[in-house]
Amino acid sequence: MDKFGPYTKKVIDHFKNPHNYGRIKNPDGLGKVGNPVCGDVMYLYIKVGKNKKKEIIKDIKFETFGCVAAISTSSIITDLAKGKTLDKAMKINKNKVARSLDGLPPIKMHCSMLAVDALSEAIYDYLSKKKKPISKELEEKHKKIEKEKKMIKKKYKKWVEMEEKIYKR
């Protein structure tokens, strides 16, 4: 069987044998994205090193709660980003992620966005902690992700309140 439901073989390969999963202790940058309401949460850890005076992603690991696509996109983005300079890593977009997996079902395309967001958040985290200059583009992206997180939090609060109501009975 080379096709599992809507997924390509490559997606399944990454799901079955994900690359670079786990946690990095004391990471230089950590990107936490996704939300439990949609069923995907991704943590991306990076260690930054130097190569010919340029900052590169020396090590990268992920932890993901999510569907097959979420796990596969997490795995592939670690492959794509590892060893790249921060500038180059930030240029990885969702289409590149999806293409590297030989495609994703349309309904799962948001998972590739999630992976891209996680990486950019990890880089943002590193740059802001080190008080390094942050490009306007990255700053805006970060603000957008933060805004979405707030919205979800509000929605989530509603669920928690409902849960408490049901269990009080």
Place this chain on the structure above:
Amino acid sequence: MKKKSKRIYLDYAATTPVDPRVLKTMLPYFREKFANTMSIYSFGQEAKEALDRSRKIVAGLMKAEPGEIIFTGSATESNNFALKGVAFANKKKGRHIIISSIEHPCILETAEWLKRQGFKITKLSVDKYGLVDPVEVKKAIKKGTILVSVIHANNEIGTIQPIEKISKICKDKGVYFHTDAAQSFGKVEIDVGKMNVDLLTASSHKMYGPKGAACLFVKKGTKIEPILHGGGHEFNLRAGTVNLPAVVGFAEAVKICKKEMKQESKRLIKLRDKLIKNILRKVKGSYLNGHPVKRLPNNVNLRFSSIEGESILMELDSLGIIASTGSACASPKLEASRVLLAIGLRPEEAHSSLRLSLGRRTKEKDIDYVIKVLPGVIQRLRKISPFKNYG
């Protein structure tokens, strides 16, 4: 992990294979006895007789009169018919309809549609097991209430409702009561008299009959409008040439259930409880969704903290086990199951659930195999997960 060549189907709640005895009964009605049940020549009358016989058989298993059974094309159609039919026939009396918050999408969506047509809808909340509180039903009934519809056994978590208590309240208040028994008919005893229901939905393909046949029990005297207009089929309540092969198959499936249901349910309950007990014991941070006892004999719905249902599903698929995350109907959507949210699960918990529904071909060794491999699947996925505080 190598793919096992054997396939263990544990999604009987989605659909069942047609029983070979059912198929055999159906076959003549495709080519030899193909006549239209409405044709008055003897050839057509033979078909009509087969239809009448089928009606009697289906009525028999729910202790109804044959004239109270309206054959339809699907449980979805039956549920649309029950809600829209009663709504439009009784709108002079009132425009208020009560449903539970854990109905099948075809009731929920029909209710939403009726709302857009000017009807008022109340959705009853449920407790953590998915049970509707009859007291809440009583409170919700107002002057203009014309219908209460509560699912008999939920398709995702298998919780069986206290139908008799709810229907009694409706009777006392003079409100029609409908129950969707698509998942329960043929699995647990159904007696429309004892249950005191005015309308009841039953489906063929959930009980080893073919797809394309279902019925709505409409108690004699119930005011209902047809939703399909045309010829005078089905007592002028459901126009359209009767799908006789499917209806004959449905009846044969009912006949078999009548004979084998009791014993089969007993067997399934044993397997169901073995599966639940062992998984809960072997997997830390695993929970049962739904009621431990008031549940369908074949339904298992488990929740595993920190991991997501679809991933479990795909892992099981590669091990030859076919399961579901909730309901087949909701799978393409990304939102968490409405049923699981209604019983008070948080979205991430609802996303962490797995439904295994057993059936006639499920053997004890299949259950043993699931018990053997499932803990490993959970363990592997948890290694990838950022949430580690389960248990």
